[in-house]
Amino acid sequence: SRKHDEELKSTAAASCQALHSDHLEMEPETMETKSLSGYFNKMPFESLIAKRQV
Amino acid sequence: LLSYRMEASCLDLALEGERLCKEGDYSAGVPFFEAAMQVGTEDLLVLSAIYSQLGNAYFHLRDYTKALEFHHHDLTLTRTTGDRLGEAKASGNLGNTLKVLGRFDEAVIFCQLHLDISTDVGDKVGQARALYNFGNVYHAKGKSICSNDTEPGNFSEEINKTFITAVEYYEMNLCILKEMGDRVAQGRTCGNLGNTQYLLGNFCNAVASHQQRLLIAKEFGDLAAERRACCNIGNSYIFLGEFEKAADHYKRALQLARQLRDRAVEAQACYSLGNTYTLLQDYERAIDYFLKHLIIAQDLGDRVGEGRACWSLGNAHTALGNHGQAMNFTERHLEISNETGDRCGELTARLNVSDLQTVLGLSYSTNSSVLSENKAGARPKMSRRYSMDNLQLMTLTPEKCQKWA
Numbered sequence: 206s207r208k209h210d211e212e213l214k215s216t217a218a219a220s221c222q223a224l225h226s227d228h229l230e231m232e233p234e235t236m237e238t239k240s241l242s243g244y245f246n247k248m249p250f251e252s253l254i255a256k257r258q259v
Numbered sequence: 260l261l262s263y264r265m266e267a268s269c270l271d272l273a274l275e276g277e278r279l280c281k282e283g284d285y286s287a288g289v290p291f292f293e294a295a296m297q298v299g300t301e302d303l304l305v306l307s308a309i310y311s312q313l314g315n316a317y318f319h320l321r322d323y324t325k326a327l328e329f330h331h332h333d334l335t336l337t338r339t340t341g342d343r344l345g346e347a348k349a350s351g352n353l354g355n356t357l358k359v360l361g362r363f364d365e366a367v368i369f370c371q372l373h374l375d376i377s378t379d380v381g382d383k384v385g386q387a388r389a390l391y392n393f394g395n396v397y398h399a400k401g402k403s404i405c406s407n408d409t410e411p412g413n414f415s416e417e418i419n420k421t422f423i424t425a426v427e428y429y430e431m432n433l434c435i436l437k438e439m440g441d442r443v444a445q446g447r448t449c450g451n452l453g454n455t456q457y458l459l460g461n462f463c464n465a466v467a468s469h470q471q472r473l474l475i476a477k478e479f480g481d482l483a484a485e486r487r488a489c490c491n492i493g494n495s496y497i498f499l500g501e502f503e504k505a506a507d508h509y510k511r512a513l514q515l516a517r518q519l520r521d522r523a524v525e526a527q528a529c530y531s532l533g534n535t536y537t538l539l540q541d542y543e544r545a546i547d548y549f550l551k552h553l554i555i556a557q558d559l560g561d562r563v564g565e566g567r568a569c570w571s572l573g574n575a576h577t578a579l580g581n582h583g584q585a586m587n588f589t590e591r592h593l594e595i596s597n598e599t600g601d602r603c604g605e606l607t608a609r610l611n612v613s614d615l616q617t618v619l620g621l622s623y624s625t626n627s628s629v630l631s632e633n634k635a636g637a638r639p640k641m642s643r644r645y646s647m648d649n650l651q652l653m654t655l656t657p658e659k660c661q662k663w664a
Binding site: 228229230231232233234235236237238239240241242 | 270273274277305307308309311312315318333345347348349351352355359373388391392395398444446447448450451454457458472484486487488490491494527531
């Protein structure tokens, strides 16, 4: 039984797979953005007014 | 007047959608963009921005089919209007979306388009971003074709080639980013480069890249990035056999997870620490961390995680000779594996129960065909070949279990 006990201990330790969990932490994707506020900032003020008055 | 009203209304709706998405509330933003589309606009630049932002919102909401649809609309539109920069951006977004959908060959085509147009118009930022996306596509492609039971560094030539291509793109990307002095983007690239080096089995290089990522994260006080870096450094140190160093980094990752109030990543850090202390043969500490993992898994209703925790706890208690406790957790592992339909877990749990019953001096009787087969001598001994003295890193995956069975 002691022999079995020893064997069991090693089994446990082994299958503990104290291993890597294969959990890689990836960095986020970078999506390209098209912003409307950015679009208006770039647009000359006059043309914006003109646009609004069409 | 009608046209003015239409314009104003479409713009107002779209701007509200944009505001909500900028705050990170994508599900609230989507209806505003959709309403803006319903109203319609004659300004094709506005329409392009709506398509693009809707695509990104759906991407963040993980509705990749819809994301693909809107980025595709955007691409078509930019081609019609001859908006080159807009076409580059739409291509980049299509590339990223196709990557997530596992359509790597198509993703590569759009990454190339993103890169080509950016190069044509002399847009360095666009070039750098296209190269980063390229690296991500090859990284994901490599990961998608490697089987779960192969250790990092032991993949086939074909898979390694894919990872090497990813490394090449990340390195080209880093060159441009260094030229531009864009530290934030450098941080991201270092992180993913480190993970690719890890998969290639270049653990020293992986540590160096992740250390660089860590440094940049600290520069900007980016706690989430710091946590990611610590976790990745820990993973690499495990493979370098430097378990104490791994434990130190996982502990920092745990501390940051708690600070960020992210329970799922807190659980992950606890589990990694449990495994690391098992490697260090400090089973009491291992049990402490596995229990923490168990509690969070239960709180989050994560039955798979709970089963994994019970299995690890059963093993750690067995290692300490606490066979009664081990039996408790092993039985729970069996119960959860049954419930979640995890055949591999079920088989492992049955084998462990039978071992423990023997050691506890109980006579066992069961109707399980698995057990009777094993009793008849078909019992796989594989796990016994591994001891902590000649430690082998192995994962117990369904594939492996099938081999055992």
